[in-house]
Amino acid sequence: MGRKRTKSGKIRLAEVAELAGVSPITASRFFRNPEALSVAKRTRVESAAKELGYVPNLAARALASQRTEVIGVLIPSLTNNVFSDVLRGIYDASEGSRYSIQLSNTRYSILQEERLLRLFLAQKPAGLIVTGIDQTTESRAMLEAADCPIVQIMEIGPNPVDMMIGFSHYDAARAAIAHLFDQGHRKIGFVGARMDPRVQRRLDGYQSAMKDAGLFEQRLVVTTATPTSVTLGGALFTDLLAREPDIDAVFCANDDLALGVLFECRRREIAVPEQIAIVGFNDLEFMASAVPTLTSVRTNRYEMGKTAATMLIEAIDGRRPEQPVLDLGFKVIERQSSSSRRSDNGPAVSGAAAANKMIALPSSRD
Amino acid sequence: MGRKRTKSGKIRLAEVAELAGVSPITASRFFRNPEALSVAKRTRVESAAKELGYVPNLAARALASQRTEVIGVLIPSLTNNVFSDVLRGIYDASEGSRYSIQLSNTRYSILQEERLLRLFLAQKPAGLIVTGIDQTTESRAMLEAADCPIVQIMEIGPNPVDMMIGFSHYDAARAAIAHLFDQGHRKIGFVGARMDPRVQRRLDGYQSAMKDAGLFEQRLVVTTATPTSVTLGGALFTDLLAREPDIDAVFCANDDLALGVLFECRRREIAVPEQIAIVGFNDLEFMASAVPTLTSVRTNRYEMGKTAATMLIEAIDGRRPEQPVLDLGFKVIERQSSSSRRSDNGPAVSGAAAANKMIALPSSRD
DNA sequence: AGGAACGTTGACAGCGCTACCAGCAACGAC
DNA sequence: GTCGTTGCTGGTAGCGCTGTCAACGTTCCT
Numbered sequence A, B: 001m002g003r004k005r006t007k008s009g010k011i012r013l014a015e016v017a018e019l020a021g022v023s024p025i026t027a028s029r030f031f032r033n034p035e036a037l038s039v040a041k042r043t044r045v046e047s048a049a050k051e052l053g054y055v056p057n058l059a060a061r062a063l064a065s066q067r068t069e070v071i072g073v074l075i076p077s078l079t080n081n082v083f084s085d086v087l088r089g090i091y092d093a094s095e096g097s098r099y100s101i102q103l104s105n106t107r108y109s110i111l112q113e114e115r116l117l118r119l120f121l122a123q124k125p126a127g128l129i130v131t132g133i134d135q136t137t138e139s140r141a142m143l144e145a146a147d148c149p150i151v152q153i154m155e156i157g158p159n160p161v162d163m164m165i166g167f168s169h170y171d172a173a174r175a176a177i178a179h180l181f182d183q184g185h186r187k188i189g190f191v192g193a194r195m196d197p198r199v200q201r202r203l204d205g206y207q208s209a210m211k212d213a214g215l216f217e218q219r220l221v222v223t224t225a226t227p228t229s230v231t232l233g234g235a236l237f238t239d240l241l242a243r244e245p246d247i248d249a250v251f252c253a254n255d256d257l258a259l260g261v262l263f264e265c266r267r268r269e270i271a272v273p274e275q276i277a278i279v280g281f282n283d284l285e286f287m288a289s290a291v292p293t294l295t296s297v298r299t300n301r302y303e304m305g306k307t308a309a310t311m312l313i314e315a316i317d318g319r320r321p322e323q324p325v326l327d328l329g330f331k332v333i334e335r336q337s338s339s340s341r342r343s344d345n346g347p348a349v350s351g352a353a354a355a356n357k358m359i360a361l362p363s364s365r366d
Numbered sequence C: 001a002g003g004a005a006c007g008t009t010g011a012c013a014g015c016g017c018t019a020c021c022a023g024c025a026a027c028g029a030c
Numbered sequence D: 001g002t003c004g005t006t007g008c009t010g011g012t013a014g015c016g017c018t019g020t021c022a023a024c025g026t027t028c029c030t
Helices: A013-020 A023-033 A039-052 A056-066 A081-094 A109-123 A137-145 A168-182 A197-212 A230-243 A255-268 A301-316 B011-020 B023-030 B037-050 B058-065 B081-094 B110-122 B138-147 B168-184 B197-212 B230-243 B254-266 B303-315
Strands: A070-075 A100-105 A127-131 A150-153 A161-167 A188-193 A221-224 A250-254 A277-279 A296-299 A325-327 A329-332 A349-350 B070-075 B100-105 B125-132 B152-153 B163-166 B188-193 B223-225 B249-252 B277-279 B294-296 B325-327 B332-333 B348-350
Touching: A013 A023, A013 A039, A023 A039, A023 B011, A023 B325, A070 A081, A070 A109, A070 A301, A081 A100, A081 A301, A081 B100, A081 B332, A100 A109, A100 B081, A100 B100, A109 A127, A109 A137, A127 A221, A127 A301, A150 A301, A161 A301, A168 A197, A168 A250, A168 A277, A168 A296, A168 B070, A188 A197, A188 A230, A188 A255, A197 A221, A221 A230, A230 A250, A230 A255, A230 A349, A230 B188, A250 A255, A325 B163, B011 B023, B011 B037, B023 B037, B070 B081, B070 B110, B070 B303, B081 B100, B081 B303, B100 B110, B110 B125, B110 B138, B125 B303, B152 B303, B163 B303, B168 B197, B168 B249, B168 B294, B168 B332, B188 B197, B188 B230, B188 B254, B223 B230, B230 B254, B249 B254
Parallel strands: A070 A100, A070 A127, A127 A150, A150 A161, A161 A325, A188 A221, A188 A250, A250 A277, B070 B100, B070 B125, B125 B152, B152 B163, B163 B325, B188 B223, B188 B249, B249 B277
Antiparallel strands: A296 A329, A329 A349, B294 B332, B332 B348
C-alpha cells in the first residue's frame, strides 16, 4: 500500500478523504457536523474512516479551531466520598460526548483554586465546573471574563457566575434540626470537621434554628479544621460530652462523623436514640444499614455531577438551559437513630427544589 | 502597543522572543531546556515571558512535537474508596510535574478498557497507568506496542508489560486466613461482592489456605457479582448463616462488607468476636473505630498511586527504575473482631515486600 | 425564463509551536 | 596554521486540522 503516512505511522484525515474520494475539508466536516454532508458522501467517509481506523488528532484540531474539547473540573478533595459521587456523575455525563474531563484538586484552598483556574483558562477549556461559591475576588473576575460556560456546583447562592446547581446547606441543616425538635429533642449538639464553606453554612443553619427556638449555646458546638473521619467523630463527640453531658441529640456535619458518634455511644453504652439521637448529613450508603439505622440528610450528589456536566455540555453546544440555577433540594431521611417512635421508615422531610426555600421548622413539614 | 497579537488576544512565543530580542526558537528552547541557553539570553527570555504573562499553547506544542504531556489512567471504578486513595496518590505525584492526568473509568469491563486504551493510545500519551493484569489479548498487544512507559497497578503478577506496582491479593488473603487459624477459628466463611479479578484472587487465596488445612467447603463461600456495599455485606452474611449456622469466622473481601457483617451480627445479637470473628480487607479508616474494632488487611493504596505516577514520570524522563516490579506488600492489622484475647493492638502480620512471598501459614508469623 | 435562495463542496491559508539542520564563534589538539 | 570539536543560535519547513469564503448545482419563487 503506497499510501503516504505521517512519520508516526498514524492515519490522517487526508488519507480518509482520499479513500472516500472527497476533499479533506469534507471529511473534516463529517466528524464535526455529519448532517452537512450529502448522504452519499457521508457513508463513503464513514466507511473509509472505519476501514482505516482513523482517530482524529486532537492537538491539531485544538490548534486549528482555537478551542479545546476539554471540560475543566475543580474540586476540593479526592478523598471525600461526596466528591467521588459527584465526579462519577460528571464522568458519566461526559462519556459519549466529545468532551474530556480535566480534573484538579484544590485541597480546600481558594488560593490553590485561583492558581489552577489561571492554568485552566490559559488552555481555553470548552467549559468549567467549579465547586462552591466562595472564590477569591481574582478568581471570580477570571471566571466572569472567561468565554466559556461555567457551572458552580455543590451549593446555591446569589449571583451565579453563569450556571449553578446544588442545594442550600443552610436550609438542609435547619430541616435536620427541625426534625430533631419534632422528635422532642432540645439540647442538640453540633459536631463538624474540616469546616469548609459548606460545612460552615450547615453550622449557620443549625445555629439559626437553635436561636429561633431560644436553645442556642456556643458550648453545644464542637468543630475542628482537621479533615473528617469516623474516628474523629468519636473524638469530637467525646469533647462535646465532656462539655455538656446532658445533651439529647447530635447533629453531625457529615455521615462519617455520625458513624463515629454511633460507635462512641456504643463504646460508652449510651443508648441511641433513647438517650441520644444522631443525625448525619449526605446519607451515604452505610447509614441505612447501621444498627440502629442512622438518620441523615440525603443529597443528590451523583445527579448533581451528572446534571452539571450535562447542562455544561448543552451550554457549550449553544443550548443554554432556561433555568441557569438549579436547586436539587435535599431530604431528611428519618431512621431509628432519631426516631422517638423507634420506627424504621418514618416520614421524610423534603427540601423544595425551588428558588425560595425557607423550609424546615416543624410546621412546614409534609 | 503595536505588538501583533493572535486573534484570541493571547501572547505567543514569537512576542516573547521579540521582546527578549532572540529568535522564537531560542525562546522555545528556554521553556523546554533552559540549560541550553547562555545565561544572558536565558534571563532575557525569562523576564520577557513574565512581563507578558506568557502561557504556552499546549495544543501547538503537542502538534509540533508529536507527543503530549498527558498521562492516561484507567481505573475500574470511581465509587470505590480504594481507587480514590490510589487516584489521590496519582494526582499528588503529578502535581508540580509538567504532566497532566487523563482519567477514564472502565467500569470493571475489560472490553471497555480495550476501547478506552485504543482512544488513549491514539493521542500518544506520555505514559499510561492501567489497573490490574487481566487485559484482553488485544489490549495486551496494544500496550506492548505502545511507545510510552506503562505502569500496571493494584497487583503484581508475572510478565509485566513494563512496570508494575501492587501486592499479592492471593498471599494477603492467605495471611488473613492464617491469622484466623492462629486465633483458633476453623469454620471460616468467605463473603465477596463484585468479584473482579483481584477479589477473585483473594478468594483463591482463601480457598487454598482452607484446602491446605483440609477445611475447605464450597458452602462456606458466598459471592455475588453485584457491586459491593455495607448493606450487601449484611445480606451475604445472612445467606452464609442460612447455609452454615455454625461458622466461627468470616473473611470479607473488603471492609464495607465487613462493616455490613458487623451490623448484621449486632442485629442478630451475635457476639463479635466471641461467637463469630470478622476480618475485612483494605483497612479503611473506619475499621479502627468500629465497636468492636475490626481486623483488616492493610494495603498501601495512596502510596501505590503516588509511587506509580512517580515511577512513570521518571521513566518518561528517561530514568527507568532499576526495579520495574514493586511489591508494596500488605499487613494484617489484628483488632478486636478477630482477637481471641480481646486485646486491641495485637501483633501485625506483614506481607514481605519481596518477590517470593509464601507468607501466611501460622508458623511463618513474625 | 430569470434570478434568488439554499445545500453542498472545495481551495487556501494559517493555528503556535518545534524538529531538523546549518551556521557561527571560540577553543584546543596536532 | 589547520582541522575538528563544542556551545549556542537561527532559518526553514512542517505537525494535522479547520475557518473562511467562493463556487457549484439544484430548487423554488416571481
